[in-house]
Amino acid sequence: NAGVTQTPKFQVLKTGQSMTLQCAQDMNHNSMYWYRQDPGMGLRLIYYSASEGTTDKGEVPNGYNVSRLNKREFSLRLESAAPSQTSVYFCASSEAKAYQETQYFGPGTRLLVL
Amino acid sequence: AQKITQTQPGMFVQEKEAVTLDCTYDTSDPSYGLFWYKQPSSGEMIFLIYQGSYDQQNATEGRYSLNFQKARKSANLVISASQLGDSAMYFCAMGPTGGFKTIFGAGTRLFVKA
Numbered sequence: 001n002a003g004v005t006q007t008p009k010f011q012v013l014k015t016g017q018s019m020t021l022q023c024a025q026d027m028n029h030n031s032m033y034w035y036r037q038d039p040g041m042g043l044r045l046i047y048y049s050a051s052e053g054t055t056d057k058g059e060v061p062n063g064y065n066v067s068r069l070n071k072r073e074f075s076l077r078l079e080s081a082a083p084s085q086t087s088v089y090f091c092a093s094s095e096a097k098a099y100q101e102t103q104y105f106g107p108g109t110r111l112l113v114l
Numbered sequence: 115a116q117k118i119t120q121t122q123p124g125m126f127v128q129e130k131e132a133v134t135l136d137c138t139y140d141t142s143d144p145s146y147g148l149f150w151y152k153q154p155s156s157g158e159m160i161f162l163i164y165q166g167s168y169d170q171q172n173a174t175e176g177r178y179s180l181n182f183q184k185a186r187k188s189a190n191l192v193i194s195a196s197q198l199g200d201s202a203m204y205f206c207a208m209g210p211t212g213g214f215k216t217i218f219g220a221g222t223r224l225f226v227k228a
Contacts, residue, residue, distance in 0.1 A: 031214060042118070042205050042218030043159075050214055058215060090159060100147060100166065101209055103216065105159035 002026055004106035006091050012112045013081045021076040021109050023091030031094045032074035033058075033103060034066060036087040043090060049074055081113045116141045118206055120219035127196045128227050134181070135191040135222045137206035145211035148189040150180065153203040153221070162204075165189060166211065193224075201226045 004025045013019055025032065030051045035043040035058075045058030049068040063085060065077045074093075078085060088110050092103040117140045127133035139148065150162040165173045165180045173180045181190040189208075193200055203223050209216035 033214070033216075040220065042207075042220050044218070045215060048214045056214070059217070088157070092159075096212060100164050101212065101214070101216070102149065102161050102164055104161065105151075108157050108159075 004091055004093055004104055006089075006106035006109050008109060009107065010110045010112075012114065013078075014114050015082060017081050018077065018079050019081065019111075020078075021089055021091075021111075022073070023075065023106060024073045025091075025093040025104075026072065027093060027095065027104065028071070029093035029095040029104075030071070031096075031101070032068065033092040033094070034064070034074070034076045035090045035092065036060065036085075037090060037108075038087050046076065046089075078111075081111075083113045085111065086113045087111060116143070116208065116217050118208055118217055118219035120206055120222050122222045123220075124223045124225065126225045126227060127193075127200075129198060130195055132192060132194045133196055133224065135193070135204050135206075135224065137189045137191065137219060139187050139189060139206075139208050141208060141210075143210040143213070147209055147211055148180065148182065149207040149209070149216070150178070150189075150191045151205045151207060151218075153205065155202070159205075163191070196226045198226050198228060200224060 033048040034046040047066040091106040094103045148165045152160045179192045206219040
């Protein structure tokens with residue numbers, strides 16, 4: 001039981017390049033999330049997927065797209081990377097338990113855009 | 115607007131002593147949940163404790179307890195008998211019950227002294 005896995009762990013991009021961050025969970029959770037964490041700040045929600053087949057914008061969606069490939073996998077795509085997207089990206093998943101939507105996080109992807 | 119405020123950027127505590135990390139919040143949701151997460155220097159996000167807004171009793175999980183004062187809109191984390199391994203960043207978070215848009219505070223960095 002690996003929980004939530006993310007690939008890659010670290011990536012360097014040049015401005016304008018594109019890339020996809022991969023996330024998978026093996027907990028049979030319905031909901032999945034993408035966050036970014038910038039220095040001195042908490043996590044900010046980029047996109048979420050309440051269930052397979054649905055996606056919705058979070059607090060900071062501009063510059064990103066997502067795909068909920070199946071129940072297990074939720075990817076985040078940067079079409080044209082910008083230095084402002086340098087951050088640590090976390091994927092999370094959750095399954096409501098007695099109305100408690102506790103989220104379980106992956107190890108994070110550190111992205112540097114030059 | 116929903117908001118989470120953690121006013122202590124850094125805290126020091128002596129090993130084996132108790133420490134309280136402050137968290138205040140603002141929300142218009144009638145039902146919500148409050149969470150605390152720990153982020154060690156290795157970077158992963160670890161769920162610690164949850165409190166529902168309609169829970170009558172304060173939540174406890176081992177050495178962690180949540181001092182929930184609904185009228186004051188505060189949800190402070192109390193760590194008893196601090197250990198060196200408790201040195202980490204701690205984030206308070208809030209989300210609507212059954213909802214998906216969890217917001218996080220900026221975090222408090224805790225240093226445990228031997």
